[in-house]
Amino acid sequence: TGEFHEFQKSVHYRTLNRTGKGPNCLTCHGAMATTILTYSDLESTCSLCHGKPTRAAQAFHLLRSASDLLAKKKDPPQELKERFKTLQKKWHSFDMDAVIALAQNLIRDLKGNKP
Numbered sequence: 001t002g003e004f005h006e007f008q009k010s011v012h013y014r015t016l017n018r019t020g021k022g023p024n025c026l027t028c029h030g031a032m033a034t035t036i037l038t039y040s041d042l043e044s045t046c047s048l049c050h051g052k053p054t055r056a057a058q059a060f061h062l063l064r065s066a067s068d069l070l071a072k073k074k075d076p077p078q079e080l081k082e083r084f085k086t087l088q089k090k091w092h093s094f095d096m097d098a099v100i101a102l103a104q105n106l107i108r109d110l111k112g113n114k115p
Helices: 002-008 011-019 023-027 038-048 054-072 078-091 097-113
Strands: none
Touching: 002 078, 011 054, 023 038, 038 054, 054 078, 054 097, 078 097
């Protein structure tokens, strides 16, 4: 999937392959891939290795804000929907700077692109 492809680009994936330790799909999505990470999960899971995950928290908040804005649109342009899908996939790379930049740009365009 696109999400797994992004995960393969991450430091987490390289660490997991090298040491056998680190987050994997189960860490965030559970055994049957039926879970979506919540903010409290982010705090408790990421902080095991990273302390307080402030960049991830910021990226998570922006991702949720973009999702909410997109959901409020009556008939959003396909281009904006595709950019949101790209943003969701990019989250799995754990490149929080890229996620934040994509989310901020999408939010700006969603706010500028009224109903």
